[in-house]
Amino acid sequence: MALAKITSVSGRAVTVPGNDIDTDRIIPARFMKCVTFDGLGEFLFYDVRKNADGTDRVHPLNDARFKGATILISGANFGCGSSREHAPQAIQKYGFKAVIAENFAEIFFGNSVTLGIPCACAKREDIAKISAAIEKDPQTEVVIDVAKQEIRFGGQTIPATFRETARDALVNGRWDAIGELLDGIPAVKETAKKLPYLAA
Amino acid sequence: MPKSLFEKVWSAHTARTLANGQTQLIIGTHLIHEVTSPQAFGMLRDLGLKVLMPHRTFATVDHIVPTDQLVEPYSDPLAQAMMDELRKNCAEFGITFFDRATGKQGIVHIVGPEQGITQPGTTIACGDSHTSTHGAFGAIAFGIGTSQVRDVLATQTMALGALKVRRIQVNGKLRPGVYAKDVILHIIRVLGVNGGTGYAYEYAGSVFDGFTMEERMTVCNMSIEGGARAGYVNPDETTFAYLKGRPYSPKGADWDAAVTRWKSFASDPGCRYDDVVKIDAADIAPTVTWGINPGQGISIAESIPDPTKTTSVDEKAGIEEALAYMKLKPGAPIKGTKINVAFLGSCTNGRLSDFQEVAKYIKGRKVAPGIKAIAVPGSQIVALQCEKLGLDKILSEAGFEWRAAGCSMCLAMNPDKLIGDQLCASSSNRNFKGRQGSTTGRTLLMSPVMVAAAAVTGSVADAREVFAVN
Ligand code: SF4
Numbered sequence: 001m002a003l004a005k006i007t008s009v010s011g012r013a014v015t016v017p018g019n020d021i022d023t024d025r026i027i028p029a030r031f032m033k034c035v036t037f038d039g040l041g042e043f044l045f046y047d048v049r050k051n052a053d054g055t056d057r058v059h060p061l062n063d064a065r066f067k068g069a070t071i072l073i074s075g076a077n078f079g080c081g082s083s084r085e086h087a088p089q090a091i092q093k094y095g096f097k098a099v100i101a102e103n104f105a106e107i108f109f110g111n112s113v114t115l116g117i118p119c120a121c122a123k124r125e126d127i128a129k130i131s132a133a134i135e136k137d138p139q140t141e142v143v144i145d146v147a148k149q150e151i152r153f154g155g156q157t158i159p160a161t162f163r164e165t166a167r168d169a170l171v172n173g174r175w176d177a178i179g180e181l182l183d184g185i186p187a188v189k190e191t192a193k194k195l196p197y198l199a200a
Numbered sequence: 201m202p203k204s205l206f207e208k209v210w211s212a213h214t215a216r217t218l219a220n221g222q223t224q225l226i227i228g229t230h231l232i233h234e235v236t237s238p239q240a241f242g243m244l245r246d247l248g249l250k251v252l253m254p255h256r257t258f259a260t261v262d263h264i265v266p267t268d269q270l271v272e273p274y275s276d277p278l279a280q281a282m283m284d285e286l287r288k289n290c291a292e293f294g295i296t297f298f299d300r301a302t303g304k305q306g307i308v309h310i311v312g313p314e315q316g317i318t319q320p321g322t323t324i325a326c327g328d329s330h331t332s333t334h335g336a337f338g339a340i341a342f343g344i345g346t347s348q349v350r351d352v353l354a355t356q357t358m359a360l361g362a363l364k365v366r367r368i369q370v371n372g373k374l375r376p377g378v379y380a381k382d383v384i385l386h387i388i389r390v391l392g393v394n395g396g397t398g399y400a401y402e403y404a405g406s407v408f409d410g411f412t413m414e415e416r417m418t419v420c421n422m423s424i425e426g427g428a429r430a431g432y433v434n435p436d437e438t439t440f441a442y443l444k445g446r447p448y449s450p451k452g453a454d455w456d457a458a459v460t461r462w463k464s465f466a467s468d469p470g471c472r473y474d475d476v477v478k479i480d481a482a483d484i485a486p487t488v489t490w491g492i493n494p495g496q497g498i499s500i501a502e503s504i505p506d507p508t509k510t511t512s513v514d515e516k517a518g519i520e521e522a523l524a525y526m527k528l529k530p531g532a533p534i535k536g537t538k539i540n541v542a543f544l545g546s547c548t549n550g551r552l553s554d555f556q557e558v559a560k561y562i563k564g565r566k567v568a569p570g571i572k573a574i575a576v577p578g579s580q581i582v583a584l585q586c587e588k589l590g591l592d593k594i595l596s597e598a599g600f601e602w603r604a605a606g607c608s609m610c611l612a613m614n615p616d617k618l619i620g621d622q623l624c625a626s627s628s629n630r631n632f633k634g635r636q637g638s639t640t641g642r643t644l645l646m647s648p649v650m651v652a653a654a655a656v657t658g659s660v661a662d663a664r665e666v667f668a669v670n
Binding site (some may be wrong): 018019020022024025028029030032033034035036037047052076077080081082083084085086088089103105106107110111114115164165168169172174176177178180181182184185187188190191192194195196197198200 | 212213214215216220226228229235238239247249253256276278281282285319327328329331343346348350354355356357359361393398424427429461514517521611612613630635637
């Protein structure tokens with residue numbers, strides 16, 4: 001399976017501020033009553049974005065200036081909570097191609113990489129610089145350079161980290177492991193022979 | 201060289217190293233449920249793939265099942281659709297399904313152990329973050345996303361980087377009225393909700409040595425709330441005694457061989473840990489959360505934090521956000537906070553011993569007027585065990601509704617939900633905003649006996665006083 005080599009992602013960005021934004025916030029559990037991921041995008045951040053009657057609340061994603069943004073910016077421990085892949089799926093289906101945060105919850109990070117969504121970690125003060133730049137000019141193009149491990153915007157450059165295995169997987173088009181895992185089945189069968197509980 | 205259980209299990213299950221340096225790790229036991237598996241089966245079909253080892257995947261239904269309606273079709277058509285989809289997928293791919301009709305249905309993390317499927321020295325994965333529960337048996341158990349569910353179905357493996365291991369040693373004696381739930385809430389409070397990032401937690405020390413399997417499961421269950429990817433306890437005689445005679449446990453001569461093998465996986469004395477944390481059991485008190493993440497907990501004797509009293513900008517913002525949502529007053533004692541709902545259940549505290557302990561104290565007492573109280577056994581087997589002992593009667597007479605098995609109000613994907621900004625004393629594991637089904641609903645996490653004390657008094661209370669525990 002040939003996958004795209006994700007060496008960089010660029011586009012306009014929007015900041016959803018806050019630390020510990022959990023997966024229940026990203027996609028409330030009631031929207032997980034589905035048998036496909038299609039259509040999840042419209043429920044991204046639903047309960048903080050919408051009133052009970054479905055009208056819009058004040059939220060960065062409802063701010064007309066940031067409509068069409070493809071990079072999501074947030075705080076520390078982004079994506080904590082459950083292992084639900086519905087969270088990065090909703091982010092991707094909404095139209096985001098990458099996320100920048102101080103750091104990410106483990107499972108969310110892994111799930112995102114598998115979907116080809118780079119999760120860039122940057123220092124708080126650096127993230128504040130991006131947020132300030134896009135606040136000043138929402139048209140600012142933000143470039144997440146996965147290969148070079150940096151983020152460029154409005155003439156500034158800040159360092160970013162991706163975790164080496166993830167960076168490697170993204171830039172080499174190996175972010176979805178299924179192809180490689182299937183290739184390994186002979187090795188799996190060999191090792192499985194030494195694990196008695198796997199016997200049929 | 202002495203090795204930790206984590207290292208031994210990891211190396212026994214390593215099929216090969218992948219190009220990016222990750223391990224192709226064999227997942228010996230795969231558990232699935234209705235919420236995170238249908239899309240994975242969809243992906244399999246799209247790619248034209250089969251399930252490699254159908255006999256190593258086990259399914260049950262837990263999140264969406266109503267606990268007050270046993271007859272299908274369910275009143276929620278979406279829930280019924282998910283149920284039908286799981287049934288169809290299991291039939292098509294030859295997977296064992298503990299459906300309601302089998303009498304073995306329940307929360308996936310309760311079903312695995314009670315069937316004897318969860319065993320020491322194994323790797324387990326499930327598209328559910330509380331898979332860490334199974335670590336109580338000395339298994340390495342991971343919560344995974346749906347794409348990985350697909351990977352495990354198709355290849356019985358997943359791609360993963362090795363974790364560091366932190367040994368958390370709790371020594372000494374727990375004070376009366378302090379439970380396993382308090383131990384883990386305390387650990388999360390001390391180490392933080394992301395303190396475990398990059399780690400597997402090895403729980404040890406005299407407290408864990410003395411714990412029953414159910415208590416060990418309660419702690420391992422919430423490893424994820426502490427940010428750890430997995431959590432485990434080394435297997436010992438308690439583990440083997442629990443497993444003996446269960447449906448999927450090895451039998452006869454196989455049993456002895458299995459026990460020998462299981463023992464060999466336990467961490468060797470003197471093995472290296474990436475970190476060691478020591479906690480004195482006497483420092484742990486009955487703990488209650490006041491905020492919107494499980495690390496925002498205090499002992500029952502403490503007051504709700506005051507944002508003006510902290511020097512950390514982050515902490516201040518965190519407290520302010522939590523208090524605004526929770527509608528709680530800074531500096532006020534948590535004790536006495538009025539509740540509206542009491543929930544007993546979940547994969548953290550929905551096992552026989554949890555209901556036994558509550559029944560012991562609540563017998564002859566009554567839930568305070570106006571409080572909605574529900575008790576939801578974690579599995580059909582737990583329900584039956586409780587009913588045989590008459591615990592359901594004791595709970596019902598006290599004013600708890602005795603329901604059918606499922607996740608229920610832990611995350612309220614079924615009809616059991618908070619209404620408006622109701623405040624719920626809950627034995628579950630997450631207090632995130634909106635977690636219990638209402639976007640303004642509020643959750644206080646605590647042990648089952650503390651939930652019972654709150655139910656009886658109508659407000660957060662010290663169970664040791666309410667029930668004269670000493
Ligand atoms: S009981 Fe709660 S935490 Fe456990 S599996 Fe069900 S929903 Fe998840």
